[in-house]
Amino acid sequence: MAAVRKPKIAVWKFASCDGCQLSLLDCEDELLSIVGAVEIASFPEATRAVVKGPYDISLVEGSITTPHDEERIHTIRRSSKLLITIGACATSGGIQALRNFKNVADFIPMVYAKPEYIETLSKSTPINDHVFVDFQLRGCPINKLQLVEVLNAFLNRRKPVTPAHGVCMECKRRGTVCVMVANGTPCLGPVTLAGCGALCPAYDRGCYGCFGPKETPNTTSMSAGWTALGVTEPELVRAFRSFNAYAEAFRKESEAHER
Amino acid sequence: MTPKAPRFNNCAVLSPQQLDQLLQVLIKRDYEVLGPTIREGAVVYDHVDSTKDLPAGWTDEQAGGKYRLKRREDDALFGFVVGPHSWKKYVFPPAMRLWQAHRSDGLFQIVPETRKATKFAFIGVRACELHALSIQDKVFLKGPYVDTVYKLHRENIFIVAVDCVQAGGTCFCASMNTGPKAAAGFDVALTEVLHEGRHHFIVRMGTKAGADLMSQVPHEEATAADVEFAENLVAEAAKHMGRSLDVNGIKEILYRNIEHVRWDQVADRCLSCSNCTMVCPTCFCSTVEDLTDLSGQQAERWRKWDSCFTTDFSYIHGSSVRSTPRSKYRQWMMHKLAYWIDQFGTSGCVGCGRCITWCPVGIDITEEARVIREGETLASAAG
Ligand code: SF4
Ligand code: SF4
Numbered sequence: 001m002a003a004v005r006k007p008k009i010a011v012w013k014f015a016s017c018d019g020c021q022l023s024l025l026d027c028e029d030e031l032l033s034i035v036g037a038v039e040i041a042s043f044p045e046a047t048r049a050v051v052k053g054p055y056d057i058s059l060v061e062g063s064i065t066t067p068h069d070e071e072r073i074h075t076i077r078r079s080s081k082l083l084i085t086i087g088a089c090a091t092s093g094g095i096q097a098l099r100n101f102k103n104v105a106d107f108i109p110m111v112y113a114k115p116e117y118i119e120t121l122s123k124s125t126p127i128n129d130h131v132f133v134d135f136q137l138r139g140c141p142i143n144k145l146q147l148v149e150v151l152n153a154f155l156n157r158r159k160p161v162t163p164a165h166g167v168c169m170e171c172k173r174r175g176t177v178c179v180m181v182a183n184g185t186p187c188l189g190p191v192t193l194a195g196c197g198a199l200c201p202a203y204d205r206g207c208y209g210c211f212g213p214k215e216t217p218n219t220t221s222m223s224a225g226w227t228a229l230g231v232t233e234p235e236l237v238r239a240f241r242s243f244n245a246y247a248e249a250f251r252k253e254s255e256a257h258e259r
Numbered sequence: 260m261t262p263k264a265p266r267f268n269n270c271a272v273l274s275p276q277q278l279d280q281l282l283q284v285l286i287k288r289d290y291e292v293l294g295p296t297i298r299e300g301a302v303v304y305d306h307v308d309s310t311k312d313l314p315a316g317w318t319d320e321q322a323g324g325k326y327r328l329k330r331r332e333d334d335a336l337f338g339f340v341v342g343p344h345s346w347k348k349y350v351f352p353p354a355m356r357l358w359q360a361h362r363s364d365g366l367f368q369i370v371p372e373t374r375k376a377t378k379f380a381f382i383g384v385r386a387c388e389l390h391a392l393s394i395q396d397k398v399f400l401k402g403p404y405v406d407t408v409y410k411l412h413r414e415n416i417f418i419v420a421v422d423c424v425q426a427g428g429t430c431f432c433a434s435m436n437t438g439p440k441a442a443a444g445f446d447v448a449l450t451e452v453l454h455e456g457r458h459h460f461i462v463r464m465g466t467k468a469g470a471d472l473m474s475q476v477p478h479e480e481a482t483a484a485d486v487e488f489a490e491n492l493v494a495e496a497a498k499h500m501g502r503s504l505d506v507n508g509i510k511e512i513l514y515r516n517i518e519h520v521r522w523d524q525v526a527d528r529c530l531s532c533s534n535c536t537m538v539c540p541t542c543f544c545s546t547v548e549d550l551t552d553l554s555g556q557q558a559e560r561w562r563k564w565d566s567c568f569t570t571d572f573s574y575i576h577g578s579s580v581r582s583t584p585r586s587k588y589r590q591w592m593m594h595k596l597a598y599w600i601d602q603f604g605t606s607g608c609v610g611c612g613r614c615i616t617w618c619p620v621g622i623d624i625t626e627e628a629r630v631i632r633e634g635e636t637l638a639s640a641a642g
Contacts, residue, residue, distance in 0.1 A: 149550070158549070166533070182326045
C-alpha cells in the first residue's frame with residue numbers, strides 16, 4: 001500500500017487580531033498530534049515557510065475590508081479543497097464591522113495622517129459574503145477544543161460535534177445557576193450560540209454574545225427581557241453591537257433600538 | 260400508580276442535632292449524602308457533610324423569570340422550596356460517556372464502560388420531586404427497554420423527604436395532586452416545625468430501611484398533638500400555592516386547540532433556549548455525540564441532555580420536523596400536559612414551578628393552559 005499523503009493545511013489571515021489562529025498554537029496538548037496528522041503548508045503565526053497549494057484545508061481568519069483582500073480570498077478559495085472560516089471576524093465581520101453602521105470616509109482623516117494612502121472598503125464583511133465556505137467555526141476567539149474537533153472531524157470524514165443551540169444548555173448541563181434569573185444580570189446566553197462552555201455565567205457575568213446568534217434567535221424577546229431588568233435603549237444597541245455586530249440577527253436588533 | 264407507603268410504627272420527633280446524627284449514620288453506612296445547599300445565589304443540590312451545609316435561615320422568593328434568596332427570621336433548615344437543580348442530575352447525568360471503541364487490524368472493538376454502583380442519600384426531597392422520580396422510573400425502568408445507567412444510580416437511593424410547610428411563588432403541586440405532603444416513595448419523611456421557640460422534625464417512616472435507620476438515631480416518640488400540628492402546617496401550605504392549573508379535561512382541551520392562536524403569541528416571547536426542559540425534573544430527552552481522536556483509532560460515544568427546543572432534536576433525514584419556536588413550545592407543553600398521559604398514563608408535570616421561575620422571560624405553563632381553556636369556555640358561551 002502506498003504511503004498515505006498527509007493532508008495539507010494552510011492558515012490565512014485577513015482583517016483580524018490573530019487571536020483565533022493563535023488558538024491553534026494554544027492547543028499545546030493536541031498540537032503534536034495535529035502536526036503529526038497534517039502538513040502545515042502555510043501558517044504565518046508559526047512559521048515563515050510556505051508550501052505551494054493546492055491545499056486540502058484552508059483555515060481562514062479575519063474579515064474582508066480592502067479591495068486587495070477581496071481579490072485574495074478568491075485565489076485562496078481556488079486553491080483550497082475545503083475552506084473553513086474561524087472566528088467572529090471571518091464569520092460575521094468582527095468588531096471592525098462597527099464601521100458598517102457609519103460612513104468610513106468620515107473617520108479615515110481622523111486616524112491617518114495621510115488619508116490618501118488608505119484604500120479601504122466601506123464595509124467589513126464575513127468571508128462567506130465573498131466565496132463559498134464549507135464550514136464556519138464561530139467565537140471571539142474560537143474555542144480551541146472546537147477547532148481541534150473540527151479538524152479532527154474533517155480528517156476523519158465525520159460530522160463535527162459543534163452544537164447549533166444556545167449557551168443556556170451549557171449552563172444547565174454544568175449546573176451553573178442562571179445569572180439573569182437569580183441575580184437580574186442581563187445575559188445574552190439565550191440568543192447566543194454555545195461553544196465556549198458557558199464561561200462567563202460560570203464566573204457570575206452575563207454572556208457577551210462572543211459566538212454570535214444561535215439558531216432561531218429571538219432577539220426581540222431577549223431585548224424585552226433586558227428592558228424589564230432596567231437596560232436602556234442605547235445599552236441594548238451596544239450589547240448587540242460588539243464582536244458579532246454585523247451578524248444578521250444581532251445587526252437587526254441593534255438597529256431596532258437606534259433612533 | 261405511585262406505590263403505597265407502608266407504615267412501620269408511630270411518628271418520631273428529631274431535634275436539629277438528632278437530624279445531624281441521622282446524616283452521620285448515613286455517611287457511616289457509605290452513603291454519598293446529597294442535599295440542598297447555597298451556591299451562586301440559589302439553593303442547589305450538592306454534597307452535604309452535615310446539617311451545617313444546609314441553607315439554615317434562608318428562603319427563596321420566586322416569580323416568573325425571577326429567583327431571589329432572602330433571610331428568614333428563623334433558623335429553618337428547609338424553609339425554601341425547589342431551586343434550579345433537580346435530583347434527575349444524579350440518576351440521569353447531564354453528560355456521560357456510554358462506551359469507547361478502538362480500531363485494531365481494521366476492526367473496531369467496543370469497550371463498554373465500567374460503572375460502579377452508587378449509593379446516594381437524597382436529603383430534603385419534596386413531594387413534587389418524589390412524583391417526578393416515580394415518573395422518570397416509569398420512563399427509564401418500566402418500558403420495554405431499561406436504562407441501565409438510571410437503574411444503577413436509582414436502585415440504592417435512600418430518600419429523606421421533606422414536606423413543604425410553605426409554598427413558593429411558582430408552585431402548583433396542589434393542582435397536580437403531587438404535594439405538598441410527601442405521600443410515598445421515601446424512606447423517611449420529615450415535617451419541619453418551628454413553633455413557640457421549639458425547632459424539631461416530625462418523622463414518618465416509609466420503608467423498612469427508613470425504620471431501621473431511625474432505630475440507630477436517638478429520637479422521641481411524637482404525640483398525636485405533634486403530628487396534628489405538623490399536618491396542619493402542610494395543609495396550610497396547600498392553600499398558598501403561587502400558581503394553579505386546572506387539569507380537568509386538560510388533555511382533550513389541548514388536543515382540540517392544536518392550532519390555537521396562543522401558540523403564535525407565546526412563540527413571540529419564547530427564546531427556545533431550553534431552560535424549561537433542562538430544569539424540569541421529569542424531562543428526559545437526550546442526544547448522543549460521537550467523538551474520535553485525531554488518528555481515528557479511538558472513538559467515544561457520549562450521551563447529553565437534549566431538548567425539544569433545539570432544531571437538531573427533531574432532525575430527521577434532510578430537515579427538522581419542528582423548526583419554529585411555535586412548534587417547539589407547543590410540542591413541549593402538549594407533551595407535558597397531554598401526550599404524556601397517553602404515553603405513560605400520568606401527567607408529565609408535577610407542578611414544581613421550575614420552568615416558570617427559570618424561564619428568562621417568565622413564560623408560565625399555567626398561564627398558557629389557562630388562556631387556552633378560557634378561550635374554549637368563551638367560545639362555547641358565545642356559540
Ligand atoms: S413542566 Fe414545569 S412545573 Fe411541571 S414538572 Fe416540569 S418544570 Fe415543574
Ligand atoms: S419557555 Fe422560556 S425557558 Fe422554555 S425555551 Fe421558551 S424562553 Fe426558554
